[in-house]
Amino acid sequence: MLVVTNVDDLGLHPAVRRAVDKLAACGVVTSSTLLANGPDLSESVLLQDKHEGLGLGAHLNLLRGKPISNPDHISSLVDDDGLLFGNYSSLLLRYVTGRIRLSEVEKEWSAQIEYLLDHKVRLTHFDSEKHIHAWPGLFTLAGRLAKRYGVKWIRKPFEHTPLTRLDKGMMRTRFLQLCLAGSFPDKTPRTASCVWGIGDQKDNFDPVLFEKYIDIYQPEIIEIVCHPGDPATNDGPLPSEFGPMRVEKQWKEEFNSLSSKGWLETFEKIGAVPVNYGQINPLTGEIL
Template identity: 25%
Template sequence: MKLIIKADDFGSTPGVTDGIAKGIVDGIVRDTSLLANSKTLDYAVKKAEEIGLLACGLHLTLTYGSPVLPASDLPSITTEEGKFYRNPSSIPKDYDVNEIEKEFRAQLAKFKETGLELTHLDSHHHVHALLNDEVVEVVMKIASEEGVPVRRQNDTHIPMMEKYGVRTTDYLDRRFGGNEEQSTLDHLIMILDEYKDKDCTLEVMTHPGFVDDELIEISSFTSPRETEVETLTSKAIQDYIKENAIELISFKAIKDQK
């Protein structure tokens, strides 16, 4: 089995960025995705340079912070305060797909300014997959233009991925993390045990991080992130990976497939 331990939310807060960095340096995290609209983007880019992270994904967002473009250009997807809505269900149903595409492309342009190589696309809160197929198609179109994979959200998107020649993993498992019980070593091993003997590529979505004031302000998902850091950097999980001949890869390996 080939395994991508992927950490979401790089750049969301300094503490989250530091937790992901620790997972990469001292643990089994092999890819992450950057929030290009983050207030602490410069900190994340500097941290990536410090740890030798040369490539990562873009965490497209419509539900974190403020847009890259002026909010006045995005009236259907921003609040009166000029920010994104906090969760996908709060986005008005009459959103303008053209506004979403413009903002996603602006986030991509911001990402490219960092100098990091793009490994893949995914989205914060899975927002693109929770809206309509037109938004999914926007992401597939951008991925095709950039020649990068997209996170496998569900099988209903596969025909559109095939239409645009976009690669993905064989499986995405979203059961790790979210609360203390599901962030433990035993829970992660339980997940991996289901796949370890398959000839497949699996992404396990993770959210490691250290709790800081910024995280407390923007999210209710806090302390389990620190438990994830402990699990993903533990000697026990690294021994399990070796003992079961699991190959750790990043999305770059899928991107570079011949």
């Protein structure tokens, strides 16, 4: 079994970069995805060459901050200030009522991908802010962009949850399962068998729960989705133009879990080999 441990939101804030740096150094984190419009992007891309085993992907974004495209060219995606809307529920409502133009989504995501390529990022895969690329129609679009730019892997945010589970984590995973049920991706780009870490976050982000998940579902390739951060006293706040974000509340708990709860020992126990997507052959699912 292969396990990709991916940190979302790299480029958002120095705390995320600091966490990726430390956790990649000890081998527990193998992958991270970059926000093209993140204020810490320039410093964050340097981690690509600092850590040989760290793969970097694109964290496609329709939700937060200033777009990479000219706001006048993507009017269905921005508010009166030219910013992405910053509110998940509002964006979802606009999408389901047909007020988001897919051509403009393609334009903005393409601009983000090209911006990262201009920063010399060797993209290993795509995922997205709040898993928005899983919405019906957008998963296929993200896959088409992956093919266009030669990216072989994409996150399919499908996490198994038992029918008996009744909590917020279950609601998140069930909603994404419903979204993905309407998607019909091709065989390429490739996806992991499933993910873990969407339903179990913060204090539930624990290797004991991960091991139980593996025992039940036995995936060949699994991605752990996580949001650690390592803030310092002199750090500034999250960027105000990104709107309200709850991810800061996950930072310390998930960083502490990854750095001190024996994840590498758990991987060894269950026979999971830590890799990034760039190290997996998309045709065979084996290590290159």
